[in-house]
Amino acid sequence: MNTVLALVLNDLKRDWKRPWSILLLLSLPILLSLLLASVFGGKGGAASMPTVHVAILDQDKDMLTGILRSLPAQGDAAKQLRLHFVEKREEGLRLLEKSQVSALIVLPKNMTEDLLAGRTNSIELYENPAQQVLPKVVRQGVSLLAVGLSGAAEILQEPLRDCRELIRSNTFPADAAVLGVASQSVQKLRGLRTYLFPPLIQFKTVAAADYRVATTNPPALRQTP
Amino acid sequence: MNEFLLLLLPGMMYFWVLFIGQGPMQEVLQDKDNHILPRILAAPVTLPQFVLSKMLRCFLLCGLSLLLLVLLTALLFGLHWGNPVLVAVVITACALSMTGLLALIYSLARTREQANVMSSIILLVLAMLGGSMFPYESLPGFLQAVGQLTPSRWGVLALRAVAGSKPLLELAKPLLGLVSLGALGSGLAFVLFRRHLAHGQGR
Numbered sequence: 001m002n003t004v005l006a007l008v009l010n011d012l013k014r015d016w017k018r019p020w021s022i023l024l025l026l027s028l029p030i031l032l033s034l035l036l037a038s039v040f041g042g043k044g045g046a047a048s049m050p051t052v053h054v055a056i057l058d059q060d061k062d063m064l065t066g067i068l069r070s071l072p073a074q075g076d077a078a079k080q081l082r083l084h085f086v087e088k089r090e091e092g093l094r095l096l097e098k099s100q101v102s103a104l105i106v107l108p109k110n111m112t113e114d115l116l117a118g119r120t121n122s123i124e125l126y127e128n129p130a131q132q133v134l135p136k137v138v139r140q141g142v143s144l145l146a147v148g149l150s151g152a153a154e155i156l157q158e159p160l161r162d163c164r165e166l167i168r169s170n171t172f173p174a175d176a177a178v179l180g181v182a183s184q185s186v187q188k189l190r191g192l193r194t195y196l197f198p199p200l201i202q203f204k205t206v207a208a209a210d211y212r213v214a215t216t217n218p219p220a221l222r223q224t225p
Numbered sequence: 226m227n228e229f230l231l232l233l234l235p236g237m238m239y240f241w242v243l244f245i246g247q248g249p250m251q252e253v254l255q256d257k258d259n260h261i262l263p264r265i266l267a268a269p270v271t272l273p274q275f276v277l278s279k280m281l282r283c284f285l286l287c288g289l290s291l292l293l294l295v296l297l298t299a300l301l302f303g304l305h306w307g308n309p310v311l312v313a314v315v316i317t318a319c320a321l322s323m324t325g326l327l328a329l330i331y332s333l334a335r336t337r338e339q340a341n342v343m344s345s346i347i348l349l350v351l352a353m354l355g356g357s358m359f360p361y362e363s364l365p366g367f368l369q370a371v372g373q374l375t376p377s378r379w380g381v382l383a384l385r386a387v388a389g390s391k392p393l394l395e396l397a398k399p400l401l402g403l404v405s406l407g408a409l410g411s412g413l414a415f416v417l418f419r420r421h422l423a424h425g426q427g428r
Contacts, residue, residue: 003274003278004277007278008282012285022248022290025241028237030234030297032237036233
């Protein structure tokens with residue numbers, strides 16, 4: 001055994017004198033993991049969320065699109081969503097081609113008018129083919145927006161119409177008119193209150209540190225017919 | 226980011242440290258090919274002692290490399306690898322399995338070149354199947370089933386289990402795999418090396 005240990009010690013001394021190849025190989029797992037983690041892992045927390053750049057062509061220029069324009073500038077959305085308003089479709093498509101935006105949304109002419117009149121209209125969405133995830137995020141957002149606007153227009157059609165007239169009139173609105181719109185809206189929403197609040201299904205996020213992943217293979221997923 | 230690093234590092238560590246462990250195993254065949262072995266054996270050193278010393282050096286190099294990586298990542302990135310005693314046990318088991326695997330590969334090869342090609346292919350395939358190159362979970366089902374049988378996967382599971390403070394039972398299965406591979410591989414390789422080298426030396 002002494003001979004074996006002497007041989008090992010001799011070889012290890014040789015390794016100690018020329019450690020560069022070992023040190024290089026040792027640095028590789030750290031460097032590669034760090035590289036991958038910085039690319040895919042982010043830094044954690046809200047700051048790691050990418051900012052979604054979206055070009056908007058507002059052909060409607062009415063009350064609802066005005067509200068929509070102001071929404072992303074409020075709260076957390078301001079950090080994660082940047083809207084670039086364009087005047088022409090070509091301008092938006094150019095931004096898309098240069099990959100400066102993830103999507104171009106075209107709000108159609110008479111959108112507010114059609115919504116309030118119960119007529120169908122469609123928002124156009126151009127996705128950036130060079131990006132994988134962000135255009136899909138925008139698509140989901142636009143779908144939600146379309147559903148939300150349709151629902152809101154169905155329920156609050158009258159108060160919205162009155163509100164629009166108030167905004168359009170150049171004169172300062174009378175107290176009674178404002179009260180009338182507010183009262184109508186509250187009445188409509190009160191009817192919905194029991195259906196909307198509190199939501200029956202809620203969700204909470206579980207931190208990765210709080211759950212245990214099974215080491216064995218999970219059972220195969222069954223496809224629903 | 227630390228959680229992500231803990232997902233990636235175990236696989237990467239197992240894969241790259243295997244290349245460090247290759248050195249001593251390469252030297253066995255190199256000494257034979259370069260006719261250095263007869264001179265070593267002319268000294269009061271027997272063939273089994275020579276083979277054993279190379280395997281022991283491989284084990285020590287792999288173990289020390291893993292230990293250094295664990296310490297470095299804990300210091301540099303604040304990674305929490307878990308209970309130090311269990312980390313030491315896992316590192317020992319990983320180093321043992323690496324020794325067994327490398328010794329087996331090199332004992333099956335006739336020449337150093339053959340061994341280098343064989344080891345590169347085998348280590349790459351094992352790393353891919355074991356989740357050292359990309360997430361194991363993204364492999365198709367049948368490859369995951371094969372991947373369960375690779376030492377890279379056992380090493381990853383053991384290191385992650387310690388880092389995640391998982392119950393000892395969860396650690397037992399990969400540890401058993403690593404130790405078994407280490408013991409069987411080393412034992413078999415020792416016999417094969419002796420036979421192969423003794424045949425070449427005429428003793």
